[in-house]
Amino acid sequence: MNKYFLLSFVLLALLFSCSKDEKELFPDLRMAVTDKVSTVAVNTEKTFAVNIADGKTLSNEWILNEVVVGKETSYTFKPTLAGDYTLVYKGSNHLGSFSYTYQINVPVPVIEPGANSSKYISRVFEYLPAPGQHINQATVGSPEQAQKLVGSIANSVSLGGFGGYIIFGFDHSVKNQEGADFGVYGNPFTPSFHFSEPGIVMVSQDKNGNGLPDDEWFELAGSEYSKATTIKNYEITYTNPKAAANVTWTDNQGKSGEVINISRGARNYYPLFAANQDKITFKGTLLPSTLSTSGLITNAPFEWGYTDSYSSGDDYATKGYNSFDLSWAVDKDGKKITLKTVDFIKVYTAQNVNAGALGEISTDIKGAVDLSIK
Structure with missing residues (x-):
């Protein structure tokens, strides 16, 4: 009996010990x-x-x-x-x-060029000029005229005073290759009568793949970008006079002035196709004045990196356009950005200058070309 009791006790002890060791x-x-x-x-x-x-x-x-x-x-x-x-x-x-x-x-969506791709602009997304002497003229300052840049370098459109811009693209993504990647045509005058109207160029990638220029923009930093005379984050607001009169402006530097109406009352210089018909504000990088009124009125070009500028460093005399390299891209803080491709290009007038009898300095654009397509 004692043997059986002892054996049962040992078995129970072993069973209890095993269940205790089985951890969840x-x-x-x-x-x-x-x-x-x-x-x-x-x-x-x-x-x-x-x-x-x-x-x-x-x-x-x-x-x-x-x-x-x-x-x-x-x-x-x-x-x-x-x-x-x-x-x-x-x-x-x-x-x-x-x-x-x-x-x-x-990855950023990339549209590869095909056998029938054009080297010229295929689409103008937006045209919003600042007030200027050519604005509201059908042949040089209208949305219809801006659309004539598609597939051509024979037409011209004015961007008006500082900040006025145009946004366009090609039928493919522009690739960042060795050297210049694309060119922008303007109509600056030659050194015998220097009159450039420099515009800054910005680029953007279609990072959301919707085919629209609603992504982050990057400035292509030209020769003046890092100089003390260049003002970053400049902002100017124009007020519609709602008449054929001077257009007043104020800026974020505490200054004010007017876009002088030199057309003798022919038309209002404020863009009548702008969404806001009271005031319009533009922001960007302001380049210093290169205006000279000693003798003939001239406006000198910058060395390189701007459109509608008869640049010696860019060899405008030979090419007939200003060249741009995607490797110049910087973000809003001035940090260098590496872009393999871009899909949208923006050009805006970069000086706020009154050239007297010649009116405001206003960048003109005649088209653009992807330099990788022959």
Whole structure:
């Protein structure tokens, strides 16, 4: 009897000891996508998921660039903007936690040139000039005239005073190659009677893939960009006189003035096709005046990096256009930016100068050319 009792006690002790040693373990997890580095195109989907073994339940978190975006066992990533993304999965319960990190590259959409691609402008997206002597003239200062830049370098459109701009693109992405990448045509006068009307050029990529110039802009920094005489973040506001009269302006430097109406009352210089018919504001980089009124009125060009400028450093005399290199691109803080391609180009008048009897300095543009296409 004692033997049986002792044997039963030993068996119970062994059974109790075994159950005590069997610890509950954190579940085995398997990621459906195991590659930690991947590429996903803009506006396309890729699903990431976790498989949890043993029927266990976990608290799930998907974290995209440090923001929680999901709490299920799967997450569908659909980027609306090119860039680099970090996606982290975290699973946890009272027994522990698990994490898995993905690096996802979403490249900027690129439209490759085809056999029939044009080297000239294929689309004018926006034309909004500042007030000026040619504005509201059908043949040089109207939206209809701006559209004539498509496929041609034979027509001309005025951008008016400081800040007036035009935005255009080609039927393909412009690639950043060795040396100059594209050219912009203007109509500056030769050194025998120097009269340039310099415009700054900006570029943008179609990072959201919607075909519209609504992404970040980068200035192509020309010869004057870093000089003390150049004013960054300049802002000017013009007021519509609602008559054929001088157009008044004020700026963020505490100055004010007028765009002088030299047409003897022929028309209003304020763009009558602008959305706001009371006031209009432009922002950008202001280049210093190069005006001389000693003898003939002249306006000297800058060395390189601006359009409608008879630049010696750009060899305008030989080429007939100003050249631009995408490697000059800088962001709003002046930091150099590497762009492999661009899809949109913006040109705006970069001086705020009254040239007396010749009117305001206003950049003219006749077209543009992708220098990689012959």
